[in-house]
Amino acid sequence: MGPLSHPEPDALKELIASELGASRDRSLGLTTGVLDVPDLTAQVSPLMSPLVWDLAHVGNYEELWLLRAVTGADAIRPEIDGLYDAFEHPRAERPSLPLLPPDEARAYLAAVRERVLDALPSVRFDTGNPLTGGGFVYGMVVQHEHMHDETMLATHQLRRGAPALLDPPPPSAVPDRTDAAEVLIEAGPFEMGTSDDPWAYDNERPGHIVDVPAYFIDTEPVSNAAYHAFMEAGGYDDPRWWTPAGWEWRNFSGKRAPAFWHRDSGAWLRRRFGRTEPVPMSEPVQHVCWYEADAYARWAGRRLPTEAEWEKAARWDPDAQRSRRFPWGDTYEEGRANLGQRALRPSPEGAFADGASPHGVRRLIGDVWEWTSSDFHAYPGFRSFPYKEYSEVFFGPEYKVLRGGSWATHPLAVRGTFRNWDYPVRRQIFAGFRCARSAGEGA
Structure with missing residues (x-):
């Protein structure tokens, strides 16, 4: 596409x-x-x-x-x-x-x-x-x-009130996975960004070589079940897991769960497009801000991936020694990712295995935007085009980069090089995350 x-x-x-x-x-x-x-x-x-x-x-x-x-x-x-x-x-x-x-x-x-x-x-x-x-x-x-x-x-x-949108059924359930929860991405250079994708934005350009140290990255986004474990362990109440700015946000906001979650009779429910339903524990967590994602990663003994680590996991083909446009190849293929509003929700854990990257990392495209640890900055050799207000005016430490698109993103508006950005407090966007760790660190 x-x-x-x-x-x-x-x-x-x-x-x-x-x-x-x-x-x-x-x-x-x-x-x-x-x-x-x-x-x-x-x-x-x-x-x-x-x-x-x-x-x-x-x-x-x-x-x-x-x-x-x-x-x-x-x-x-x-x-x-x-x-x-x-x-x-x-x-x-x-x-x-x-x-x-x-x-x-x-x-x-x-x-x-x-x-x-x-x-x-x-x-x-x-x-x-x-x-x-x-x-x-x-x-x-x-x-x-x-x-x-x-x-x-x-x-x-x-919006509050009765449902206004039809709710297509979610993707079919997938049998329990037995593969590893994380994969090793070997050290080495790869091409980040693009110089030849005719519809890529200025902030995706130019393609340039980045040498990335070896690291491990989750094969799946962090699930509601895993995030719930962080909540039950008192993750929102322990300042050890939060940056100073994150702890300030937590105290000021009073948040203790992802947006749209609430507890009723001991069970966690969520509001989704006017419908109230039990939180599906096998779906990726969404509607969490960067501070929450970062705190979870610290609690789990891990960290958020850098933008370069995320893109290498999504695009680098070690056999062909080149970067792809999507994790599965250079052209968009229906059925490889949860994109385009096909369902008003993320897919369950293990879904869309055919969309995995050569390293076996799944659901990098679609389902939920994924917070990275990186601030939004220009690539070396960046040139603003066709207007500064699309990218350039947003460069700086105020914004964190998100990657991969969500279930609500159209396939034409996302690819392995696409960069999104937002304030670290934002929760209304369809954002989640996955974790990483440097090679040599404990799992």
Whole structure:
């Protein structure tokens, strides 16, 4: 899914038109026919935008890049640009803006899309133009919409009230595993990032060689059962396991369990998209912040993997001596990972064994975003493109890197090089983690 090289222009345009349609179908499916107008215009949390803001924002972003930047077209509605500028208006103040109502937002999206598709046949994918070469700007817009779809799913999860989304069945149960809980990744160099993936973002570039010391990494993400053991052992009440900033967060927030968990009659339950259910102990833990993940790892006598360790485990093929795009190969294959909202939840332990990396590490792609120990920084030789506000303005120690995507991430918007980032306090995102340890340390 997505071009790995530069296909013929007609084939690339067919792919682009298809992916534009798929992302729009998903956006409308999360906002049309599932909620009443008040639910679309309300803000369920100061951390999130009203759903109607996300809806019009993806259309405005598409207009800015695929009409104005690519074709030089005049603005359709120049007066709304400021309303949907994510840097001009933080999320907490967006409900007070004169946003387009739902029907008007949908009409605006339709008008933008019609003009984009009308212009597409005449667009030249000139390899000398970094914006259109390989269809980059179209891939950027499609991925951007899918990212907002995942954000809208987080808004749905935070919303109180009756379920609004259909709940597909989870992947089938998998027999108990008998293989090792961790695997050794031998010391040595590998190529981190990419220089030739035409739809990769600037922060994934350029590809560069990183020499990583030997380490062990979990074959599976940390499960709800394992995290529950940390809770039962008093992990939230022992400052030994927390960084100073993490302990401050724990005391200020009062949190003692993952987000959306609560205890009732001695049993742990969770709220998931308007449904209350027992916490499924075989699923990866999700809705934990970086501080919680780091504290668990310390309690377990381990640590979070670095970003380079995570990527080497996900991409490096020691037999071929090269990095892959995905753990299983260079092309996306359905059934290898829990992606694309196929179920509104992570999969049970042991699932998607066919998506394992050459080292036997599973579910690196999909299920839950995985916190790493790394701050978000530029790679050597980084060049901001096509705008600083996508990556560059976020570089620094304030943000921690997450990898691998979640069940809510579309396959087009994640790959072995893809980098996500967020504040270490964030819990509304679909994030979990796995642990690692340096070779030579005790298990």
